[in-house]
Amino acid sequence: MAASISGYTFSSVCYHSANSNSDHEGFLLGEVRQEETVSISDTQISSAELLQVVEIHNHDPCAQLFSFYDYAGKINEETLNSILKDRRKNVIGWYRFRRNTQQQMSFREQIIHKQLTQLLGVPDLVFLLFSFISTANSSTHALEYVLFRPNSSRYNQRITLTIPNLGNTSQQEYKVSSVPNTSLNYTQVIKEHGAEFFDKDGVMKDIRTIFQVYSALQDKVQAVCGEVEQSERVKEKNQEDVNKLKQQIALRKRKTAEEERMLREAQNADSHSTPEENTEPSEASPLSRITFHTPSAPERPSTSPNPPSYADLLSQDDSLLSSSSPPTSAALLPRPQAVGSPGHPTPSPLGMGLGLGLGLGAGSNPVTTPSTPYLGNGDGSSSDSLDRQAAGQEDDEDDDDDEEDEDEDSSEYENLVSEAAHLPMVSASVLAQGRPAALSPDGDARGSQTT
Amino acid sequence: MSPEVALNRISPELRPLLCSVVRNGRVGLDSTNCLRVTDLKTGCTSLTPGPCCDRFKLHIPYAGETLKWDIIFNAQYPELPPDFIFGEDAEFLPEPTELPHLVQWDAGNPECLLQLVKELIQQYHHYQCQRLRESSRLLFEYDSLLEDPNYGRNMEIYAGRKNSWTGEFSARFLLKLPVDFSNIPVYLLKDTALDPGEDVALLSVSFEDAEATQVFPKLYLSPSIEHALGGSSALHIPAFPSGGCLIDYVPQVCQLLTNKVQYVIQGYHKRREYIAAFLSHFGMGVVEYDAEGFTKLTLLLMWKDFCFLVHVDLPLYFPRDQPTLTFQSVYHFTNSGQLYSQVQKSYPYSPRWDGNEMAKRAKRQLRPELFAFCMAKVNNCCKYLQKM
Numbered sequence: 001m002a003a004s005i006s007g008y009t010f011s012s013v014c015y016h017s018a019n020s021n022s023d024h025e026g027f028l029l030g031e032v033r034q035e036e037t038v039s040i041s042d043t044q045i046s047s048a049e050l051l052q053v054v055e056i057h058n059h060d061p062c063a064q065l066f067s068f069y070d071y072a073g074k075i076n077e078e079t080l081n082s083i084l085k086d087r088r089k090n091v092i093g094w095y096r097f098r099r100n101t102q103q104q105m106s107f108r109e110q111i112i113h114k115q116l117t118q119l120l121g122v123p124d125l126v127f128l129l130f131s132f133i134s135t136a137n138s139s140t141h142a143l144e145y146v147l148f149r150p151n152s153s154r155y156n157q158r159i160t161l162t163i164p165n166l167g168n169t170s171q172q173e174y175k176v177s178s179v180p181n182t183s184l185n186y187t188q189v190i191k192e193h194g195a196e197f198f199d200k201d202g203v204m205k206d207i208r209t210i211f212q213v214y215s216a217l218q219d220k221v222q223a224v225c226g227e228v229e230q231s232e233r234v235k236e237k238n239q240e241d242v243n244k245l246k247q248q249i250a251l252r253k254r255k256t257a258e259e260e261r262m263l264r265e266a267q268n269a270d271s272h273s274t275p276e277e278n279t280e281p282s283e284a285s286p287l288s289r290i291t292f293h294t295p296s297a298p299e300r301p302s303t304s305p306n307p308p309s310y311a312d313l314l315s316q317d318d319s320l321l322s323s324s325s326p327p328t329s330a331a332l333l334p335r336p337q338a339v340g341s342p343g344h345p346t347p348s349p350l351g352m353g354l355g356l357g358l359g360l361g362a363g364s365n366p367v368t369t370p371s372t373p374y375l376g377n378g379d380g381s382s383s384d385s386l387d388r389q390a391a392g393q394e395d396d397e398d399d400d401d402d403e404e405d406e407d408e409d410s411s412e413y414e415n416l417v418s419e420a421a422h423l424p425m426v427s428a429s430v431l432a433q434g435r436p437a438a439l440s441p442d443g444d445a446r447g448s449q450t451t
Numbered sequence: 452m453s454p455e456v457a458l459n460r461i462s463p464e465l466r467p468l469l470c471s472v473v474r475n476g477r478v479g480l481d482s483t484n485c486l487r488v489t490d491l492k493t494g495c496t497s498l499t500p501g502p503c504c505d506r507f508k509l510h511i512p513y514a515g516e517t518l519k520w521d522i523i524f525n526a527q528y529p530e531l532p533p534d535f536i537f538g539e540d541a542e543f544l545p546e547p548t549e550l551p552h553l554v555q556w557d558a559g560n561p562e563c564l565l566q567l568v569k570e571l572i573q574q575y576h577h578y579q580c581q582r583l584r585e586s587s588r589l590l591f592e593y594d595s596l597l598e599d600p601n602y603g604r605n606m607e608i609y610a611g612r613k614n615s616w617t618g619e620f621s622a623r624f625l626l627k628l629p630v631d632f633s634n635i636p637v638y639l640l641k642d643t644a645l646d647p648g649e650d651v652a653l654l655s656v657s658f659e660d661a662e663a664t665q666v667f668p669k670l671y672l673s674p675s676i677e678h679a680l681g682g683s684s685a686l687h688i689p690a691f692p693s694g695g696c697l698i699d700y701v702p703q704v705c706q707l708l709t710n711k712v713q714y715v716i717q718g719y720h721k722r723r724e725y726i727a728a729f730l731s732h733f734g735m736g737v738v739e740y741d742a743e744g745f746t747k748l749t750l751l752l753m754w755k756d757f758c759f760l761v762h763v764d765l766p767l768y769f770p771r772d773q774p775t776l777t778f779q780s781v782y783h784f785t786n787s788g789q790l791y792s793q794v795q796k797s798y799p800y801s802p803r804w805d806g807n808e809m810a811k812r813a814k815r816q817l818r819p820e821l822f823a824f825c826m827a828k829v830n831n832c833c834k835y836l837q838k839m
Contacts (some may be wrong), residue, residue, distance in 0.1 A: 022527040072547035072554045098490035107535040138497040
C-alpha cells in the first residue's frame with residue numbers, strides 16, 4: 001500500500017495543528033484506487049502486482065477534542081454525521097496531532113479507529129499521526145508524521161506517505177502530482193479560461209496543430225517515395241539498354257577481331273595442319289562457354305555490377321585478341337568460382353589461347369572462340385580431358401584429378417601455345433591452379449597475381 | 452525525578468491528580484514504593500508560559516516488572532480524561548466499559564487518576580492471564596492457584612513475550628504470602644523515622660519455559676520483616692522441585708516463613724520473661740536494660756565490697772542460643788585503657804528452663820564465676836602494678 005498527499009494539504013494540516021494549543025484531530029478526505037502493474041521478466045512470463053494507493057485530497061479539522069466521541073471513546077454517530085455532512089463518503093482516514101509523545105497509537109485512538117472503520121465502512125481506514133517534538137530549550141522543533149493502517153496485520157502497519165516535490169528538486173524534475181486539486185475556485189478558473197488552450201474535445205490545441213504538421217510531413221514523404229520509385233525504374237530500364245548496347249558493341253568488336261585473327265591463322269595454318277581435336281572441344285565445351293559467357297544471362301540482374309566488368313573483360317579479350325601482343329593473364333583468368341562447383345572454371349583461357357587457332361575452324365561461332373578450352377594433345381587424351389571436365393562439373397571427387405589434369409593440360413597447352421601463339425608462361429601456370437584474380441578494366445592483372 | 456519536581460512542573464489544574472499518584476499511589480502487591488513519574492512534557496505550544504506540563508510517563512511495578520505507561524492530558528482542557536499509551540504492550544486494549552473511572556471521569560476528584568490506574572492494572576492482569584493460555588502447563592498452575600482463596604486473590608502474573616530466537620514463552624508469578632506479621636514486635640524496625648510501609652512477603656516464581664523445567668523462586672520481604680528475621684541471609688527457601696507445582700510449593704514456603712515468624716515472636720516473649728525474672732531477682736542491682744527489645748541487661752553487683760558489672764546479652768534466637776555474660780570491673784583498666792572485662796559463654800544453661808529458673812541458676816552461678824573473675828582481676832592488677 002502506498003499513500004500520497006499533496007503538498008498544500010499537508011501544509012494545511014500542519015498549520016492547523018501547529019496553531020492549536022492542545023491536541024488536535026480531524027478527518028482525511030480522498031480516494032483509494034488500485035493500481036495493477038504487470039511486469040514481464042526473463043524468469044517469468046508475467047507477474048501482476050496490485051498496489052493500493054491512497055490519495056489524500058483534503059482534510060477536515062475538528063473544532064475541538066471529544067467532538068464526536070465521549071469519555072469512554074464511544075462514537076456518537078449523529079454527531080459524526082453532523083460534522084462530516086456530505087463529505088462522509090470521501091473519508092478515507094483521520095489524523096491526530098499531539099506534541100511530545102511517542103509515535104504509537106494510543107488507547108483511545110485505537111478504540112475510535114475500530115469504530116470509525118465500522119461506521120464509515122472503509123476497511124482500510126488510515127490514521128495519520130503527527131507529533132511535534134521540541135528540544136528542552138526550544139531551539140529545535142521536529143514534526144514527525146506516520147501513517148498507520150491499523151486494520152492490517154500487526155507487523156505491516158506503517159505506510160510511507162509521499163509528498164510530491166517535497167525534497168531536493170534540483171536533482172529530480174518537478175513532478176506533477178497525481179493527486180487532483182478538488183478546490184472549487186480552481187475548477188471555476190480553469191473552466192473560464194480553458195477554452196483558450198483546449199478545444200471542444202478536451203485536447204490541448206497545440207497538440208492538434210502539431211499533429212497536423214506531422215500529418216502533412218508524412219504525406220510529403222509518401223509522395224517523394226513514389227517519385228523515387230519511378231525514377232528508379234527509369235534508371236533501371238536505361239541501365240538495361242546501356243548494357244545491351246555495350247554487349248552489341250562488344251560483339252561487333254569481337255567479330256572483327258576474330259575475322260582478322262582467322263585471316264592471320266589461315267595464313268599461318270598453311271604450313272601447319274590444323275588438328276581435328278579442335279573441333280571436338282568446340283562441341284564439348286558449350287557448357288564452359290556458357291559459363292564463361294554468362295555476364296548478360298537472364299538469371300543475372302541487370303543492375304549487378306559484375307556484368308559491366310565482364311563486358312569490359314570481353315572487350316578486353318577482344319582487344320587482346322585483336323592485338324598481336326599476347327593476352328594478359330587478367331583476361332585469361334577464369335571467373336572466381338569454387339572448385340568442384342557445376343560452374344567450375346575450366347581452363348577456358350586455355351581454350352582462348354587456342355581459340356586463336358580454333359577460330360579458323362569455328363568461324364561461324366565467334367562467341368565460342370575465346371572460351372574454347374584446349375583439351376589434351378594429339379594422342380587422344382582430349383577425350384579424357386573432356387570426361388575429366390564433365391566429371392569436374394558434376395562430381396567433386398574428381399577435382400584433384402581435374403587439377404592434375406589441368407596441370408597436364410596446361411603443360412600441353414604450354415607446348416601448343418608456344419607453337420601457336422606467344423602466350424606468357426606465367427598465365428598458364430596461374431590458369432592451371434584455377435585461381436581467381438582481380439579483374440580490372442584494363443585487363444592488367446599481372447600485379448595482382450600472387451604466384 | 453522526585454515527586455516534588457514533578458508536581459512543580461505540572462500544570463496547576465492537573466496537580467491534584469498527580470499529587471495523589473506520587474504521594475499516595477500504591478498499586479499492586481509490591482506497594483513498598485510509590486509510583487514514579489518521569490518525562491514530563493507539555494502539549495501546549497512552546498510560547499505558553501509554564502508550568503504547563505500535561506503528559507508524563509508513569510512507572511508501575513507489576514509482577515516484578517516495571518510498566519512504563521504514557522499518560523496524556525491536555526492542559527488547556529483539564530476536565531477531559533487522559534489518554535494512555537501502554538508502552539511495549541501494544542496489544543493490550545482494555546474495554547472502556549470495564550473502567551468506570553474513565554467513563555465517569557471526574558477531574559475534580561483527586562483520586563480519580565489513581566483509581567483509573569488501578570482499574571487499568573486490573574485489566575492488565577486479566578490480559579496477562581489470557582496470555583497464559585498459550586501454555587497449558589502454566590495455565591494449570593494459574594488455575595490451581597486461583598482456586599485457593601489464600602493465594603488466588605493476591606496474585607500478579609506477567610506472561611513474558613515469546614523469545615523471538617527460541618520461541619520460548621516465559622511467565623512470572625508474584626504471590627503475596629498470607630503470613631501474619633502483626634505479632635512481630637514493632638521494635639524490630641531499623642529506622643523508625645522512615646515509614647516502612649506494609650509488612651509484606653512476596654514470593655516471585657519465574658518460569659523460564661512453558662514446560663516448567665526451569666523455575667526460579669525468590670522471596671521478597673519488606674525491610675522490617677527482613678530485619679526482624681535476622682537479615683536476608685537468615686531465610687532460605689527451598690528450591691522448586693522439578694515436576695512440582697505451585698499449589699504444593701507455595702504453601703510449603705508459606706509454612707516455613709510462618710514458622711520462622713513464630714519463632715521470632717516466641718523468642719521475643721522469652722526474652723521478656725528472662726529479663727523480668729532477672730529484674731525480680733536482682734532488683735536494685737539493675738543498672739539498665741532494653742525495655743523494648745529485651746536484648747540487653749546490665750547489673751551492678753557487689754560481693755564482699757567488691758563491685759562489678761555484669762552485662763547480659765540475649766541473642767536473637769534466644770532461648771535456642773545461650774545468653775552471653777560479660778563481667779566488667781569498675782576499678783581496673785586493661786593496657787589498652789578499656790575497663791577490664793571477661794566474657795562468660797559456657798556456663799550451665801538449658802533452653803528449656805523458664806525465665807525464673809534461669810535467673811535463679813544465674814544467681815548461683817555468679818559466685819564461682821565471680822571468684823574466678825576476681826582472681827583473674829587481681830592477677831592482672833598485680834601485673835599492672837608490677838609494670839608500674
